[in-house]
Amino acid sequence: MELPDRATTFFRELQDRICAALEKLDGRGRFREDAWMREGGGGGRTRVLEEGGVFEKAGVNWSDVAGELPEELADKMPGSGRAFRACGVSLVIHPRSPMVPTTHANFRCLTQGEACWFGGGADLTPYYPYREDVIAFHQQWKNVCDRHDPTYYPRFKKWCDEYFYLPHRGEMRGVGGIFFDYLRGELLEEIFAFVQDAGNTVVPAYRAIVEKRRAEPYGESEREFQLWRRGRYVEFNLIYDRGTIFGLRTSGRVESILMSLPPLVRWKYAHEAAAGSREAELESYLHPQDWLTAPSIVSPS
């Protein structure tokens, strides 16, 4: 079987496993599934869990679409010609508790003409950050990377820091993780092995944090802080995210693309966290830093 066919099978089965694990973790919510076909070719399965016990909204999408790229997109990609196939899995999880971070992950295999490459990554967006959780998250991704190539983690961690950045806010969307694209070459099978290993790490890396923080108490003011911070998530996804823009331009399924948006969001004019507050502490997390070797930040709380 050709590699893209094996990749799409892996991604589809990964979606199954992720959804099963998230339902178990949530304890109450169930995913609804929408299977869809794309007019230009291919289709997908979008699964969304809303109003769960732990997760206010969790979307896990698998898709395998093919067709013609818009010319301005085709020119920017490594392959030749406009014919493309893109298969992959993506997820965004917005927990109800502001003590549990939002996470996002995406792994995909692209083909354009003779060229075939992988892209993807996983990242974390805390509201009330716990340094030990951020370190553990990064450590998991470093472990996965190191099993395949010692240059991966430093490269992909930096790429993630640069990608999930809001220039107009001068801050990152969250605390990063890993991000990579255009990963190809003669060793494509080895790259695929890495992508599988990474895909299988999404749930364990996130579950550890959910289990640790799901019972943390919080009140109305912490919830308000979360709703306000979620606005930045929307700003990133609608203004800068290439996946969103690519999806909307290639006539992707709108509801599957925008499932990443948080369920409830507040924008307040010129709002800022009070200096020295737990909320203000988040800011120090939103700039690139070496989580795995830097000395601990002295937390004001």
Add this chain to the structure above:
Amino acid sequence: MELPDRATTFFRELQDRICAALEKLDGRGRFREDAWMREGGGGGRTRVLEEGGVFEKAGVNWSDVAGELPEELADKMPGSGRAFRACGVSLVIHPRSPMVPTTHANFRCLTQGEACWFGGGADLTPYYPYREDVIAFHQQWKNVCDRHDPTYYPRFKKWCDEYFYLPHRGEMRGVGGIFFDYLRGELLEEIFAFVQDAGNTVVPAYRAIVEKRRAEPYGESEREFQLWRRGRYVEFNLIYDRGTIFGLRTSGRVESILMSLPPLVRWKYAHEAAAGSREAELESYLHPQDWLTAPSIVSPS
């Protein structure tokens, strides 16, 4: 005094008059003002009223900024060179009641090299639409246009329909109004007279609707519909709105630019209004139509 100087004075005084009228209409809320300077040159006064009696969030911004345009923006504009000055007033009003529409208006004077032009417009975004209100709103704008040039209303109404459009949703942001840009030429004084007349129409055109609908009863489900529809407002402003993009690229003041975003917004996966419901009726309003001469739509409610 040069025209741009007279224009900026008009816009600043218009901001004063609009804010005074909106406070009176609201009955409870007060505008807070932030005066700001832009590093590249110029500045502005941003005024926002939050959690008022009628208005959940109302922002009225005046600014007069100058500097160097980014090259890719400069090339797309009618003037030559990169030096620019932009002064104008803009407002977005998000009422608390879903029975009262959101409105937006913006009037501006741009100079680039020797070229000087006006742009602007006003439009309405209802949640629970009333056909008579939409007609009255358009009639007011037609009256203003007709006082200056009989070709204005048909041209600017169409321009508005085309501008406030979400391709990924296949619908307009609201029911339109008027929109124009690059309005210049030998008769710039006459154009300025039109812009002043239009600027003075913003409050009366909207106040009539607010007064008529502010006491309409509504409950939790109507409020939820409003929060969900506000998501489309965010999608338009962050993905397509040129004003937002221009502002963020020219290092405008972020909080002044994003004051247009609604205070509280909900995204639900694949949500649709039930067929035949009052909520579904809105859809028929979100496609270009001739409000002033077309036969009445037979309303399903």
